[in-house]
Amino acid sequence: MAVDANTVRRVARLARIHEPDSRLESLAGELNTILGWIEMLNEVDVEGVEPMTSAVETTLPLRDDAVTDGGNTQKIVANAPKSADGFFVVPKVVE
Amino acid sequence: MTQLTELTLAAARDGLASKAFSAVELATAFNSAIEAANPQLNAYVVTTPEKALEMAAASDARLKDGSAGRLEGIPLGIKDLFCTEGVRATACSNILGEFKPTYESTVTSQLWRDGAVMLGKLNMDEFAMGSSNETSRFGPVVNPWKRQDGANASLTPGGSSGGSAAAVAADLCLGATATDTGGSIRQPAAFTGTVGIKPTYGRASRFGIVAFASSLDQAGPIAKTVLDSAILLQSMCGHDPKDSTSLQVPVPDFAAAVARGVKGLKIGVPKEYRVDGMPEAIEKLWSDGIAWLKDAGAEIVDVSLPHTKYALPCYYIVAPAEASSNLARYDGMRFGARVEGETLTQVYEQSRAQGFGDEVKRRILIGTYVLSAGYYDAYYLRAQRVRTKIAEDFRLAWQKCDALLTPTAPSAAFGLGEKSDDPIQMYLNDVFTVTANLAGLPGISVPAALDSQGLPLGLQVIGRALDEETVFAVAGVLEAQSGYTAKAKVWW
Structure with a gap:
């Protein structure tokens, strides 16, 4: 399952990271080296093995469906690159 | 004073x-x-x-x-x-x-x-x-x-x-x-x-x-x-x-x-942690550690964790996959650095291209790839299944012992720049530690010797889930028995 420049372009797009065309080949090489090493996992017989999705066996606790926090607008926008009147100012989303 | x-x-x-x-x-x-x-x-x-x-x-x-x-x-x-x-x-x-x-x-x-x-x-x-x-x-x-x-x-x-x-x-x-x-x-x-x-x-x-x-x-x-x-x-x-x-x-x-x-x-010594090319000083420290624990009244047992060598490759699917998802929040909108662009997508792509360093980008790309349509089962799901096998290795080991003794790292500190061009060489630093993360277990590193260059080396103790107390007990003995008290000579 070798990765080529086009795959890198597609994956970078999915990840919303701009990668210039000049970088795609070398990135493909780097990713192939790492993925090639990871292929080792194909040696393991995982037939019928449940995937491990949690590091400890525990059930997630439930809490009361109650408002416990709020009124922090100024704290929430304090680190925004742009904000106005307690709102985030973002680029135009709808063309 | x-x-x-x-x-x-x-x-x-x-x-x-x-x-x-x-x-x-x-x-x-x-x-x-x-x-x-x-x-x-x-x-x-x-x-x-x-x-x-x-x-x-x-x-x-x-x-x-x-x-x-x-x-x-x-x-x-x-x-x-x-x-x-x-x-x-x-x-x-x-x-x-x-x-x-x-x-x-x-x-x-x-x-x-x-x-x-x-x-x-x-x-x-x-x-x-x-x-x-x-x-x-x-x-x-x-x-x-x-x-x-x-x-x-x-x-x-x-x-x-x-x-x-x-x-x-x-x-x-x-x-x-x-x-x-x-x-x-x-x-x-x-x-x-x-x-x-x-x-x-x-x-x-x-x-x-x-x-x-x-x-x-x-x-x-x-x-x-x-x-x-x-x-x-x-x-x-x-x-x-x-x-x-x-x-x-x-x-x-x-x-x-x-x-x-x-x-x-009962202290388990996993044979799979004896890797090729391990420096002699680390081999010796490991044997010394075994002897110290024996002297202090522990029983040493040989154990096997057969899936150890798959832990790092497994980690390099699971961790980047989770990272690619966690780091999706850095989009230049609510906090952090924003790079302006013509379209919203350009703002996202440029903010992330300029904001993340090369290693972070590499891991986001791997994570995105292994989670993407057509590859999820072959990579991510398989890695999660291998993770189950790694955790099972430990569960079986705990039937024979109360804690495991291993070296912490495969080498002493290396020079800045020595491994930065080769990601896999860098990843191999974690070969002895990553298993405890995948299985969710407690692990401690205790300094216990200096190598021939006068650099410190550590021994690792891994314990059962929620049994940090045994981990501390073993670590306390290693610290006392090794007599390690060295400090870096002040040059700064």
């Missing part, structure tokens, strides 16, 4: 209690030490000397009126991954810009609750992705230790918690917070002659810690001694309603376990 900065945390606590010195005197000593050393070591990325003095003055008042907490007046360094209210937290990434959290992480808030004093924020690999501290936006930390070959090469303190480890080793704090996703507490501890413990997954709250790989990330301390690490871990742990994966179990008295001894314990 020894300098105040050279004290252990436990000794400083006694000195404060007996009024041998004040918390303000202690904080002042550390403020000066940091000011003198940091230009050479680059361990701190933010220093908060005034805040330290303020907190120390409040500690002195509480020490006087009898309301002192268990860490009252103890100066600590905080890894830059922890949110600290009003003090910049960037995970050492450009994408967080000058982010100043408006809230405090649970772990640090518990340390302040118990009276600790904050000295500043510690350098680390960007988003904790690295084993040498070289991916930090602020440049690498320099290990206080030097090889004895006279070449004066700058060595890595390890990573990702390199700033935490170097600051403790150089007496620039009495202890530090750190985090461990694949070995980021234990490997730097081994490289700097310090003690570092990663507790069981879920022991400490992850709330307010910048997320890397949520099913693996766990906070813990780096400290000068096993006892100091136990004292710090005590304050860091406990259930937190803000982190649903933090466990609702009582926190035992970790410090009391340190002197418990190992009589009657």
Whole structure:
């Protein structure tokens, strides 16, 4: 399952990271080296093995469906690159 | 009298209690030490000397009126991954810009609750992705230790918690917070002659810690001694309603376990940790460790963890997959750095291209790839199944033994720049530590010897889930039996 420049372009797009065309080949090489090493996992017989999705066996606790926090607008926008009147100012989303 | 900065945390606590010195005197000593050393070591990325003095003055008042907490007046360094209210937290990434959290992480808030004093924020690999501290936006930390070959090469303190480890080793704090996703507490501890413990997954709250790989990330301390690490871990742990994966179990008295001894314990030695090309000094240290535990009354048993060699490849699917999802939040909209562009997509793509460093981008791309349509089953699902097998290896081992003894890292500290061109060589640093993250188990690194170049080497003890007490008991014996007391020679 070798990765080529086009795959890198597609994956970078999915990840919303701009990668210039000049970088795609070398990135493909780097990713192939790492993925090639990871292929080792194909040696393991995982037939019928449940995937491990949690590091400890525990059930997630439930809490009361109650408002416990709020009124922090100024704290929430304090680190925004742009904000106005307690709102985030973002680029135009709808063309 | 020894300098105040050279004290252990436990000794400083006694000195404060007996009024041998004040918390303000202690904080002042550390403020000066940091000011003198940091230009050479680059361990701190933010220093908060005034805040330290303020907190120390409040500690002195509480020490006087009898309301002192268990860490009252103890100066600590905080890894830059922890949110600290009003003090910049960037995970050492450009994408967080000058982010100043408006809230405090649970772990640090518990340390302040118990009276600790904050000295500043510690350098680390960007988003904790690295084993040498070289991916930090602020440049690498320099290990206080030097090889004895006279070449004066700058060595890595390890990573990702390199700033935490170097600051403790150089007496620039009495202890530090750190985090461990694949070995980021234990490997730097081994490289700097310090003690570092990663507790069981879920022991400490992850709330307010910048997320890397949520099913693996766990906070813990780096400290000068096993006892100091136990004292710090005590304050860091406990259930937190803000982190649903933090466990609702009582926190035992970790410090009391340190002197418990190992009589009657069964210690497993996993044969798969004997890897090709392991330096002789590490082989010898491992045999010495086995002998020390035997002398102290433990029974040594051979165990097998057959899936060990698959742990790192498994990790390099699971961790990047989780990271690619966690780091999706850095889009330049609500916090951090934004790069303007013509379209919304361009703003996202340019903000992330310029904000993330190369290693972080590499891992996001791998994570995105293994989660993408058509590859999910072949990579991600398979890795999760292999993770089950790795956890099962440990479950079987626990039928034969109470704890495992291994080396912490496959080498001593290496030179800055020596491995930065080869990702896989860098990843192999975590070959002995990553298994405990995948299985969610507690692991500690204890410094126990110097190699032929005079560099410290660590032994690792891995325990059953929620059995940090046995881990501390074994670590306490290793510390005592090895007689390790070496410190880096001051050159900074």
